[in-house]
Amino acid sequence: MDLFLGIDVGSVSTNLVVIDPEGEMYLSPLYLRTQGQPIKAVQQGLSLLNERLTKKDRICGVGTTGSARALAGVLVGADLVKNEITSHAVAALHAVPGVQTVLEIGGQDSKIIIIKDGIVVDFAMNTVCAAGTGSFLDQQASRLNLSIEDFGDIALRATNPVRIAGRCTVFAESDMIHKQQMGYSLPDIVAGLCEALVRNYLNNIGKGLEIRPPVVFQGGVAANAGMREAFKKALQTEIIVPQHFDVMGAYGVALLARDHILEHGEKTQFRGFGVTNQQFQNSSFICQGCPNACEVIEIKQDESLLARWGDRCGRWTASKAETSA
Amino acid sequence: MRITYPHMGNLYIVVRALLVSLGLEVVLLPQTSRRTVELGVRYSPEFACFPFKLNLGNYLEAHEKGADTILMAGGVGPCRFGYYAQVQQQILSDLGVNMEMVVLEPPDVSFQEVKDKIRYLIGTLSWWQVIKAIRFAWCKARAIDEVEGRLLYLRPRVEDPLRLEKLYREALQEIDGAGDRRTVQGVVVDYQQKTGKLKKQQKKPLRIGLVGEIFTVLEPFANYEMEKRLGLLGVEVNRSIWLSAWINEHLFGGLLRVKYECAHDKELASPYLNSFVGGHGVETVGCTVGFARRDYDGVIQLAPLTCMPEIVAHSVFPALAKDYDIPLLTFYLDEHSGEAGIQTRLEAFLDLAAARSRKKEEQMSGSVFRN
Numbered sequence: 001m002d003l004f005l006g007i008d009v010g011s012v013s014t015n016l017v018v019i020d021p022e023g024e025m026y027l028s029p030l031y032l033r034t035q036g037q038p039i040k041a042v043q044q045g046l047s048l049l050n051e052r053l054t055k056k057d058r059i060c061g062v063g064t065t066g067s068a069r070a071l072a073g074v075l076v077g078a079d080l081v082k083n084e085i086t087s088h089a090v091a092a093l094h095a096v097p098g099v100q101t102v103l104e105i106g107g108q109d110s111k112i113i114i115i116k117d118g119i120v121v122d123f124a125m126n127t128v129c130a131a132g133t134g135s136f137l138d139q140q141a142s143r144l145n146l147s148i149e150d151f152g153d154i155a156l157r158a159t160n161p162v163r164i165a166g167r168c169t170v171f172a173e174s175d176m177i178h179k180q181q182m183g184y185s186l187p188d189i190v191a192g193l194c195e196a197l198v199r200n201y202l203n204n205i206g207k208g209l210e211i212r213p214p215v216v217f218q219g220g221v222a223a224n225a226g227m228r229e230a231f232k233k234a235l236q237t238e239i240i241v242p243q244h245f246d247v248m249g250a251y252g253v254a255l256l257a258r259d260h261i262l263e264h265g266e267k268t269q270f271r272g273f274g275v276t277n278q279q280f281q282n283s284s285f286i287c288q289g290c291p292n293a294c295e296v297i298e299i300k301q302d303e304s305l306l307a308r309w310g311d312r313c314g315r316w317t318a319s320k321a322e323t324s325a
Numbered sequence: 326m327r328i329t330y331p332h333m334g335n336l337y338i339v340v341r342a343l344l345v346s347l348g349l350e351v352v353l354l355p356q357t358s359r360r361t362v363e364l365g366v367r368y369s370p371e372f373a374c375f376p377f378k379l380n381l382g383n384y385l386e387a388h389e390k391g392a393d394t395i396l397m398a399g400g401v402g403p404c405r406f407g408y409y410a411q412v413q414q415q416i417l418s419d420l421g422v423n424m425e426m427v428v429l430e431p432p433d434v435s436f437q438e439v440k441d442k443i444r445y446l447i448g449t450l451s452w453w454q455v456i457k458a459i460r461f462a463w464c465k466a467r468a469i470d471e472v473e474g475r476l477l478y479l480r481p482r483v484e485d486p487l488r489l490e491k492l493y494r495e496a497l498q499e500i501d502g503a504g505d506r507r508t509v510q511g512v513v514v515d516y517q518q519k520t521g522k523l524k525k526q527q528k529k530p531l532r533i534g535l536v537g538e539i540f541t542v543l544e545p546f547a548n549y550e551m552e553k554r555l556g557l558l559g560v561e562v563n564r565s566i567w568l569s570a571w572i573n574e575h576l577f578g579g580l581l582r583v584k585y586e587c588a589h590d591k592e593l594a595s596p597y598l599n600s601f602v603g604g605h606g607v608e609t610v611g612c613t614v615g616f617a618r619r620d621y622d623g624v625i626q627l628a629p630l631t632c633m634p635e636i637v638a639h640s641v642f643p644a645l646a647k648d649y650d651i652p653l654l655t656f657y658l659d660e661h662s663g664e665a666g667i668q669t670r671l672e673a674f675l676d677l678a679a680a681r682s683r684k685k686e687e688q689m690s691g692s693v694f695r696n
Contacts, residue, residue, distance in 0.1 A: 067665060085673035109666075119680040121652070125670055208643055291358035312550065314487060 001026070004061045004261070005049075005270070006254025007042060007076065008084070008247065009034060009068035012107025012134055013220060014041035016049055017250040018059075019258065023094060027052050029247040038068040039280050042075055047276040062270045063087075063257030065249050067109075074299055074307045075280065077271035080257045084249050089113045089120045091252030092216045095242035100212040103231065103239075104248070105201070105221035107134040112205045114212075124205050134220045136169050137227075140176065140193060144186065148224075151190060155226025158191030166196030167203075194226035198234050213237045218245040278302065287311055326350065328446075329392035331380040332357045334543035335473070336568060338501045339466045340396070346458030347447050352392035354383050357546040361386055362660050368416055374629040375547055375659040376540040377409055381416060388422050396446075399430040403603030404634055432576060464506045466569045467583070468513050472496045475520060477563065480556030481530035483523045490553075492519050528559070531678055534616030535564040536609045537627035538635050541658060542566050548627050548658060549667055555625075558675055563621070565590070565612035566605070590615035597641040604634030610641055617649035623678040624651060630659040652678050 003026055008015045016030040030048055034041045063080040064072040065087040073081040084106075092102040093115065102113040110133050114122040126133070141148045155161075162184050165175040172193070179189050202211075215237055221227055222245040232239045244251055261268060281300045286293050296316045299306045308316045329352040330340050337353065344351050355361075357379055365382030384395055400407040410428040417424055427446060432439045447455065476493045483489050496516040503509045533555055541547045542564055552562050569583045594611035601607060613624045626642070628635030639655050646653050654674045656667065 067669075083669045083672035083676070085669065086676040117684075119684060120673075120677045121681070122646075123670075123673055123677070125666065125673075291355060291360040293359055314490070 001057055002060045003053075003057055004254050004258040005059050005063070005076075006087075006250040006252065006257060007045065007062070007064045007066075007072050007078075008087070008249035008253065009038045009042060009064065009066040009072045010084070010107050010249070011067055011109075013246075014038065014045055014066075015247040015250040016045040017244075017247050017254045018049065018053075019251070019254045021258065021262070023255055023258065025244065025251070029244055029250065031246055034068075038071055039075060039282060042072050043276045046076070046273055050273040050276065059268065059270050061257040061261035061268045063253035063260070065253040070307075070309065071282075071299065075271075076275055077269040078257075079266065079269050080253065080260045082253050082256055085111055085113060085123050085125065086120070087249045087252035087256065088218065089115060089123075089252070090255050091244075091248040092218060092242070093118060094251070094255055095244070095248070096214060096216050096240055099214050099216045099240075101215045103201075103215060103217045104219040105133055105217075105227070106219040106249075109133060110201060110205055110219070110221075112201075112209060112211075114209055122209060124207070124209060126205055136172075136197070137221060137224065140173065143173075144190070146190075152194075152223070152225035152227065154187050155191040155194050155224075156229060157187040158185075160188050161195050162188045162192035164189075164192045164196040166200040172196055172200075191226055191230070194224070194230040195233070198227065198230040202234060211235060214240055216240045216242060218242060218248045220246050222246070280306075284310070287316065289313070289315060326394050326446075327352050327392050328394045328396055329354060329384070329387035329390075330396040331383040332544065332546075333540055334545065334568070335469045335497060336543070338469060338497065339462050339568065339572075341501065342465045343458050343462035344396070346461050347455065348450060349446065352387055352390050354387050354390070357383065357544065361546075366660050368420060372631060373412075374405060374632055376406075376538075376544075376629055377413070378660065379540075379544070379547060380409065381413055384413065384417060384424065385422065388424060393424055395424055395426045397426055397428050399428045401431065401434055402601065404632075406604065461506060463569070463572065464509050465500055465503075466572055468500050468509045469497070470567045470569045470583075471513050472500070472516055474567075475517065477552060477556065478561060479520055479523070479525075480553075481559045481561050482525045482528070483520075484526055485523065486557060489520060489523060492516060492523075530559050530561045531622040531675060531682060532561045532563065532620075533675075533678070534612065534621045534624045535562060535627060536612045536616070536624055537565070538605055538609075538629060538632050539566050539571070541627040541629055541632075543568070547629070548656075549662065549664060551625070551627060551656075551671075554668065554671060555675075558672065560675065563616070565608055565615075593618070597645055598638065602634045602637045604632065606634030606638040609635060609638040610645070613642075613645060613651075613653065614649065617645075617651040621651070622682050623674065624653050625674070626653065626655040628655070628657055630657040630661075632657070650681075652681060 002021055003018050006017045012034060014032045014034045018026045020026045030045050032041050032045055062076055062078045063082060064078040065082050065084050069081050088104050089102060092099050100115050104111045109126050111123060111125040113120055138148055141151045162179050165171050176189060176193060217231060217239045222241045228239050278301055284295050284297045287296050292312050294311045296308055297310045298308050311317060327350050328344060332354055341351050361379060361382035364385045365378035369378040369381050397410045399410055410426055414426045427442055429439055429442055479489055480486050496512055499512040500509055535542055555562050573581050573583050591608050591611040593614035594607045598607055598610045609626060616624050642653050
């Protein structure tokens with residue numbers, strides 16, 4: 001069957017989604033930990049995928065997204081490299097056609113997307129603060145000796161959520177410790193933390209935006225029942241969590257790659273599953289050309305240069321273009 | 326006297342032409358770089374605005390090159406720029422850096438004071454020489470705007486933007502080196518011809534307007550090369566502030582006619598913003614309305630973090646966006662801004678603007694058929 005692949009390489013997780021031409025999920029999506037090694041994560045994902053595909057399956061288009069979208073795009077030969085905001089919006093629209101607000105909280109960033117009549121009209125993304133993102137919740141769960149999977153359900157048992165200062169993660173943490181020392185119950189503290197993070201999110205990310213239902217909540221943190229409940233309480237509306245909430249970025253970019261290929265009638269640039277066995281070297285050096293001292297990043301495959309970036313002036317990016325021409 | 330002045334985009338070319346024609350010895354700064362930021366940030370108050378820090382870095386680098394006098398602009402009103410010079414001077418003297426600072430306050434505030442300062446700088450030179458020097462510098466300012474304007478127009482249209490960029494850099498260098506007005510004009514004509522020959526692609530680019538605080542808009546280092554980023558993403562950029570228009574408005578009392586004027590747009594700020602809020606707050610709002618009326622696909626506001634006038638302007642954006650149905654995006658920038666975040670938001674913003682523009686076109690063609 002003709003299939004389309006979406007790869008989302010984020011700070012915490014690397015997700016792969018394969019869809020059929022109708023846009024339906026083919027195979028169950030892959031959710032891997034990036035662990036600071038995006039190249040390895042992509043290779044691992046592709047090899048797992050390769051095992052599951054049959055001989056008749058053919059990848060006809062690939063899209064990449066997430067913070068390592070450019071790197072992943074070079075590695076696999078993507079037809080489309082798209083930012084995660086657009087990818088998430090596309091996936092949300094596909095899953096919940098009338099959606100007007102998308103709340104997305106991932107490993108290290110959080111965003112809100114406002115949609116009107118099927119197109120994105122506004123969005124916001126955290127810029128300076130990672131409060132309320134997956135990494136912070138992870139950290140607090142381990143501080144409380146809880147597994148992140150149990151965290152949400154414990155919050156639901158709260159009878160009287162504690163009020164925790166949520167403007168800054170560092171202060172939230174010290175306030176939480178303080179509340180622990182005071183002797184509040186664990187569920188009340190955990191629920192209080194969720195509420196503080198939701199307040200922080202709505203004040204920082206949602207500032208000045210009109211949040212209208214239907215509201216979709218996606219990203220890894222949407223797995224957390226405590227956070228879902230806190231959003232429901234704060235927004236006074238139903239919170240829809242789509243079935244594949246944790247891989248929506250990859251899903252969205254797979255849909256976009258499909259549209260791109262079908263619209264232009266192009267052949268895919270996909271480099272094939274052989275990528276999993278190839279050796280990639282990534283290295284960086286500091287350019288001495290001017291006082292900017294840019295850190296230039298190089299991606300090589302078996303000693304031949306695939307891509308370079310990171311320079312302000314385009315000197316190195318350009319030299320790549322010349323060598324490949 | 327070895328004189329220097331802080332960077333703001335290509336302003337150095339204009340000021341150099343002026344000062345050299347006045348017979349002064351100019352110490353030209355190295356381009357603002359990460360080193361400049363490091364120096365500036367190290368000695369500035371943490372919550373000073375970004376331009377302040379870059380200025381200070383500029384001075385320290387100029388000092389290394391042997392400059393002993395700084396020419397700096399002053400200001401009045403609620404914007405903190407008004408006390409930049411004084412605070413910077415204090416920091417320099419605390420550091421034991423011995424530099425004299427000559428502050429030119431806006432001439433529309435105290436003409437006599439400006440006159441005295443200029444007299445101090447030029448010694449016995451005649452006022453006729455001063456007028457000649459201003460005319461020469463003005464000619465360069467217009468040439469720069471011409472060259473920049475064409476760069477912004479062509480960047481999304483040519484097949485090889487790097488080649489265009491190179492021609493642009495060369496033209497700037499030649500304008501900077503030109504010794505008379507005829508040579509300057511020759512460079513512009515030559516640049517127009519060369520860029521005209523570049524291969525173009527047949528694609529209608531999105532049009533985005535840049536508004537905001539003057540330094541952040543004009544200095545590519547401060548705005549993380551916003552114009553270039555946008556251009557390479559296939560966008561035609563226009564901005565609210567151009568050097569020649571700004572000089573005309575503030576130094577010549579708006580007497581001349583220049584190409585990229587937005588003095589009229591300023592009046593469009595009402596009813597959203599009716600009073601002077603300092604800096605370029607009113608211009609930001611007015612020019613945003615101006616871009617919206619000229620059917621731009623979106624407007625991006627650029628401001629240093631904690632910039633009060635721009636925060637005031639930003640606060641009326643929701644109302645404005647609603648009335649004009651135009652996508653607006655704001656970036657507050659300083660040395661901590663993350664490039665990845667800027668790029669991601671920019672790309673998403675352009676997707677949004679493109680979707681809106683497609684939808685508008687469909688509606689237009691739809692209504693034609695219905696009629």
